[in-house]
Structure formats: structure tokens, C-alpha cells
Amino acid sequence: MTVPELDSEQVAVYQRPDALSDTNTHYCPGCTHGVAHRLIAEVVDEMGLRERMIGVASVGCSVFAYNYFDFDFVQSPHGRAPAMATGIKRVLPDRIVLTYQGDGDLASIGMAEVVHAAARGENITCIFINNTNYGMTGGQMAPTTLPGQKTTSSPNGRDVEVNGYPIRTAELLSKLDGASYVVRRSLHDPKNIRLAKKAIRTAFEVQKRGLGFSMVELLSICPTNWGMTPRQAIQWLEEKMIPFYALGDYKVNPSVADIKI
Amino acid sequence: MAKEMMKGNEAVAEAAIRAGVQAYFGYPITPQTELLEWMSRRMPEEGRAFVQAESELAAINMVYGAACTGRRVMSSSSSPGVSLMLEGISYMAGTEVPAVIVDVMRGGPGLGNIQPSQSDYNQIVHGGGHGDYHPIVLAPCSVQESIDLTVLAFDLAEKYRSIVIILSDGSIGQMMEPAELPPMMPLKTSFPEWAVDGAAGRERRFLSSIYMDAPAEEVANMRLLNRWAKIRENEIRYKEYYLDDAEYAIVGFGSAGRVALSAVRQAREMGIKVGLLRPISLNPFPVDAIEALGKRVKGILVVEMNTGQMLDDVLLATRGKVPVEFYGRTGGVIPFPDEVVSAVQRLAAGPIVTTGHPRDRWMKFMSFLN
Numbered sequence: 001m002t003v004p005e006l007d008s009e010q011v012a013v014y015q016r017p018d019a020l021s022d023t024n025t026h027y028c029p030g031c032t033h034g035v036a037h038r039l040i041a042e043v044v045d046e047m048g049l050r051e052r053m054i055g056v057a058s059v060g061c062s063v064f065a066y067n068y069f070d071f072d073f074v075q076s077p078h079g080r081a082p083a084m085a086t087g088i089k090r091v092l093p094d095r096i097v098l099t100y101q102g103d104g105d106l107a108s109i110g111m112a113e114v115v116h117a118a119a120r121g122e123n124i125t126c127i128f129i130n131n132t133n134y135g136m137t138g139g140q141m142a143p144t145t146l147p148g149q150k151t152t153s154s155p156n157g158r159d160v161e162v163n164g165y166p167i168r169t170a171e172l173l174s175k176l177d178g179a180s181y182v183v184r185r186s187l188h189d190p191k192n193i194r195l196a197k198k199a200i201r202t203a204f205e206v207q208k209r210g211l212g213f214s215m216v217e218l219l220s221i222c223p224t225n226w227g228m229t230p231r232q233a234i235q236w237l238e239e240k241m242i243p244f245y246a247l248g249d250y251k252v253n254p255s256v257a258d259i260k261i
Numbered sequence: 262m263a264k265e266m267m268k269g270n271e272a273v274a275e276a277a278i279r280a281g282v283q284a285y286f287g288y289p290i291t292p293q294t295e296l297l298e299w300m301s302r303r304m305p306e307e308g309r310a311f312v313q314a315e316s317e318l319a320a321i322n323m324v325y326g327a328a329c330t331g332r333r334v335m336s337s338s339s340s341p342g343v344s345l346m347l348e349g350i351s352y353m354a355g356t357e358v359p360a361v362i363v364d365v366m367r368g369g370p371g372l373g374n375i376q377p378s379q380s381d382y383n384q385i386v387h388g389g390g391h392g393d394y395h396p397i398v399l400a401p402c403s404v405q406e407s408i409d410l411t412v413l414a415f416d417l418a419e420k421y422r423s424i425v426i427i428l429s430d431g432s433i434g435q436m437m438e439p440a441e442l443p444p445m446m447p448l449k450t451s452f453p454e455w456a457v458d459g460a461a462g463r464e465r466r467f468l469s470s471i472y473m474d475a476p477a478e479e480v481a482n483m484r485l486l487n488r489w490a491k492i493r494e495n496e497i498r499y500k501e502y503y504l505d506d507a508e509y510a511i512v513g514f515g516s517a518g519r520v521a522l523s524a525v526r527q528a529r530e531m532g533i534k535v536g537l538l539r540p541i542s543l544n545p546f547p548v549d550a551i552e553a554l555g556k557r558v559k560g561i562l563v564v565e566m567n568t569g570q571m572l573d574d575v576l577l578a579t580r581g582k583v584p585v586e587f588y589g590r591t592g593g594v595i596p597f598p599d600e601v602v603s604a605v606q607r608l609a610a611g612p613i614v615t616t617g618h619p620r621d622r623w624m625k626f627m628s629f630l631n
Binding site: 021050051052053054056057063064066067069070071072073074075076077080083084085086087088090091092095112113115116120 | 283284286310312314315316318319320322323324325326327328329330332334348349352356457458459460461462465466467468469470471
């Protein structure tokens with residue numbers, strides 16, 4: 001990337017991380033994918049991992065994630081990112097392998113792949129974006145859609161008698177012995193964004209130390225498909241999502257305590 | 262190296278190890294499981310990657326991931342499992358990464374059974390997964406040929422950035438016979454310029470099967486097709502037996518080809534001048550050889566362990582220039598050489614039929630099964 005020349009009086013306090021490519025994203029205005037991307041890129045820069053990173057993009061809004069990061073990437077079939085990541089990590093154990101998946105991808109069609117990657121203690125990191133709907137296809141019901149939430153495929157609101165209940169993925173994966181670090185964070189305000197970054201950093205440290213599977217679930221907003229302004233969407237996340245998807249650490253390997261960030 | 266008694270599935274596994282396979286991902290399914298079991302023991306011994314995946318779907322995507330690093334990778338399965346793998350196979354074809362897949366076919370459709378069959382010919386040879394692509398398909402008829410084709414499969418996969426499928430069956434996978442393994446080959450130390458293995462000191466790379474721009478996808482599809490044209494030019498393989506003076510010819514692959522060879526020898530003893538053409542590369546198919554064969558014999562008998570799938574390709578190749586008959590057993594039933602000899606006798610006795618479809622005539626003959 002090119003950094004503009006600065007006057008000697010000026011100090012750069014904010015610039016694009018090296019691990020983020022100089023490309024406009026296709027994400028909607030207000031979407032928190034951009035925030036999540038930036039946090040990952042900042043952590044990659046801070047840990048000096050850019051040349052060791054291999055990302056696995058998924059299917060959904062983040063399908064073009066490989067365009068936005070300036071490190072090696074592959075693009076997986078829908079839901080299969082943890083399996084692809086397994087294949088990569090097993091032949092290149094010293095690389096840092098990341099999957100970036102949405103809720104339809106990871107918690108619906110790819111549930112088997114992520115559960116078994118976690119059960120094997122696969123030494124990979126999954127960044128899991130939970131925005132309670134299928135964004136890319138226009139806002140259909142996801143496994144994370146809240147009871148009563150209207151989507152284009154649950155027009156009268158999710159009826160749990162018919163559509164079943166939402167899945168709390170972090171809680172579910174935390175029960176597996178191979179999972180080393182499973183947490184849920186949120187991207188709705190600066191404080192939580194800082195906590196989310198710290199969790200991503202911890203997850204990469206876990207992988208770097210070979211401690212096993214790590215997943216950071218990030219509560220995210222989808223103003224376009226929720227039919228809200230970004231500000232309303234942030235409020236909705238706080239008022240509706242956090243009570244259902246409680247933020248917190250669901251599985252923390254005791255060795256994680258040794259990781260100082 | 263001397264010949265030793267080996268089981269087909271295990272011989273393929275050890276041949277792959279000696280050919281330098283660096284990662285194997287699979288899932289248990291009869292009649293292929295010994296291959297997975299062999300790998301579970303031998304791959305860790307060699308310090309290479311082995312994972313028993315949670316499904317064939319996961320296994321093929323592990324293969325996909327590992328293939329993106331430019332290393333030699335493989336998986337194996339049997340018919341229902343290969344159906345599950347077709348998603349990943351299509352993605353790998355679209356991404357242009359090499360991989361070797363072994364399909365030890367069994368009776369179907371559905372759960373079918375665990376007896377040998379060739380009923381996945383159409384699925385595998387004519388693509389299987391979605392989109393415009395052509396896998397290389399190799400069909401062994403013995404344990405030795407399984408070994409040789411496994412080694413060849415890795416070379417072809419890399420040379421053409423292609424999927425190579427070894428289309429075996431439960432009979433070849435389970436049988437034991439003397440065979441010779443190749444010497445241990447060194448692992449690759451250099452990797453292709455497209456390999457995604459960490460952007461150390463270079464620009465980032467990415468591998469994907471996405472072409473959101475339709476004209477760009479068209480260009481990609483034409484690139485695949487042009488590569489396929491080269492494969493068709495260079496990689497057609499088949500074997501001829503007793504065809505020099507033959508008046509009649511059998512065309513059969515894999516186990517059916519092997520049964521047909523016994524039948525040819527029996528028929529020759531009875532004075533019928535019959536030979537055999539056994540396609541080894543089912544894709545690319547030996548079209549020219551079969552067309553030429555059609556011009557020099559009085560009739561062709563296609564023998565398969567299905568209801569006449571390769572038959573359609575033989576009919577296309579012979580272009581109606583020679584009478585073609587079909588004899589098959591299906592559902593996991595293996596034909597006896599005697600049955601094939603009878604079919605040859607019927608063909609040789611005439612009258613030559615030029616109307617209707619050979620499959621319909623065979624169905625009539627098989628009406629005792631109704």
C-alpha cells in the first residue's frame with residue numbers, strides 16, 4: 001500500500017493495516033464485516049503473521065473476503081471451510097489457518113464440518129459472523145434467526161413450533177474436548193470492538209501455540225436485510241441479540257492463561 | 262523388487278505412498294475400507310498427513326484444501342461416498358487443482374450392496390459434478406494395473422492440473438494376486454507457482470472457482486476445454502488382445518474386461534476368432550481405436566457390469582458402421598466367462614441385426630429376471 005507523504009507536523013494515527021488489501025469492499029453501508037476484517041488484519045500485522053497466514057473464505061456475504069486481505073487465501077464450498085482448513089493445516093502445520101464464515105455457512109450447512117474440526121482439536125481458527133440471517137441471498141431465516149424475527153423466509157416471524165429454535169453455536173462447540181478457545185463477542189460499540197480484537201488475538205495465539213481449535217463468534221449487524229438504519233441495527237443487536245446470545249468466554253483452555261497480550 | 266501377494270485396495274494405498282502422496286483424507290465404506298486402514302497406519306509412519314474425516318463431504322474438502330497447497334493428495338471411497346464427493350470434485354475442477362480419487366465401485370443405486378459393479382461409469386466418466394469439466398478416468402483390471410495407474414494418476418493430475426479418478430470396483434479392490442510395487446519416490450520439494458502456502462516474500466495468491474463475471478467464466482471453461490483437448494491427444498490408453506485376426510471383438514473395461522478376456526480364450530478354443538479391446542482410460546475414451554476396430558470386424562460385443570453405460574460411448578464411436586451387441590450383469594452380479602462366450606456365439610451365429618438398440622435386445626434376452 002502507499003502511505004501518503006505527511007508533513008513533519010502531522011502524525012498518522014489511523015491507517016490501513018498491511019494485511020488489508022487496498023480494495024473497496026462490496027459490503028453494504030453500515031455492515032460490520034468491514035470492522036471484523038480490519039480487526040483480523042490489525043492482529044495479523046501486530047503478530048507479524050502476514051507471510052504465514054492462509055485464509056479460507058466461505059460462501060455468503062464474506063465470499064469475496066479473499067479480495068480484501070493481503071495474504072494467501074482459498075475459497076471454500078458452502079460450509080466446508082473447516083474441512084478445507086484442516087487439509088491445509090495438516091500439510092502445512094506451521095502456517096496460521098483462518099476460516100471466515102457466516103451463520104448460514106458455519107451453523108447450518110457446515111455444522112458437521114465445524115463440530116468435527118473442533119472435536120479433533122484441529123489447530124485452526126474460525127471467525128464466525130452471527131448476524132441472524134442469510135445476508136448474501138437477501139435475508140432468509142438462518143439457524144441463528146431469533147424467535148419471532150421476521151425474515152424473507154419467515155415472513156410472519158420465526159415460529160419455533162414450525163422452524164425450531166436458534167442454535168447457540170459457541171455454547172455448543174464449547175462442550176467439545178478438542179475446542180481450546182471458544183468465545184462470543186460483539187461489534188456494536190468501541191468497547192466491544194476492542195474486546196473482539198483481543199479475542200481474535202488470543203485465538204491466533206492459541207493456534208500459534210498449537211493448543212487446538214479456536215472460534216470467535218462475533219455478533220454483527222445487517223442493516224440492509226434487517227430493514228433498519230445502521231444506528232437502529234446496532235440498537236437491535238444490543239436489545240435483542242445480546243440477551244439471547246450472551247457475550248462471554250465459553251471454553252478457555254487453562255494454558256490460555258499463559259498468553260499475555 | 263519382487264512380486265508379492267497383495268490385496269487391490271492395499272496395493273493402491275502403498276503405491277500412492279511410494280508415488281509421494283503427502284496427505285490422505287477418507288471415510289470408511291465397503292468395499293474400499295482397507296485402503297483407508299492401510300493409510301491410517303502407513304501415513305503417520307512416513308510422517309505424512311492422514312485424517313479419517315467425518316464424512317466423504319469433509320474428506321473431499323480436506324483434499325481440496327491440501328491440493329491448494331500444491332502437495333500430492335488423494336482420497337478414496339466407493340459409489341455412495343463418491344456421490345457425496347462430487348461437490349468437492351466440481352470445485353477442484355473449477356479451481357484447477359490436481360487430486361487423485363479412487364472409486365471402488367459397488368452395486369447401486371442408493372445404498373445398493375457391497376458387491377462389485379461398474380454402474381457409476383456415467384456418473385464418473387461424464388462428469389458427475391456440476392459445471393463444464395472433464396475428469397481423467399483410469400480403469401484398472403488387476404492389482405498390478407491398479408498400482409501402475411495410481412502412480413500414473415499423480416503424474417497426470419499434476420501435469421494437467423486435473424482431477425484423476427481411478428475407477429476400480431469391489432472385485433479388484435478385494436482380490437489378492439501377485440504384484441510388484443514401485444520403489445519409494447522422494448517427496449516433492451518444489452511447488453507450482455499457483456500453490457497457496459503462505460505469502461512469504463511474494464505477492465499474495467488465492468485459489469477459487471468463482472468467476473462472477475460470466476465472460477470470464479466462459480474463458481475459464483474454454484481453458485479447461487483446451488486442456489482437455491491436449492489430454493485427449495496424449496493420454497488415451499487401451500489394451501488389445503487377440504485382435505490381429507479377429508472377426509469379432511469385445512469391448513470391456515476393468516473387471517468386465519478381465520472376464521471378457523477369459524471368454525475370448527474359451528471362444529478361441531471353440532474356433533471363434535474373437536478378440537478384446539480393453540479401454541484403460543475411460544476418459545479420454547479410445548474413440549478412434551474403437552472406430553477403427555468397428556471397420557475391421559463383423560460385430561462388436563460390449564460387456565459391462567451395468568445396464569450398458571459405456572455401450573453408448575461405443576455406439577457413438579462406431580457411428581453405426583458395425584453391428585453392436587451388449588451383454589451385462591448388474592446390481593453387483595459378475596458375469597461368468599461362459600455367459601460372455603454364449604453372447605459371442607450368438608453374435609457370431611447371426612443374423613446380423615442392424616435395427617433397434619442393443620440394450621433392448623439384451624433386455625429381451627434377460628427377461629428371465631422379470
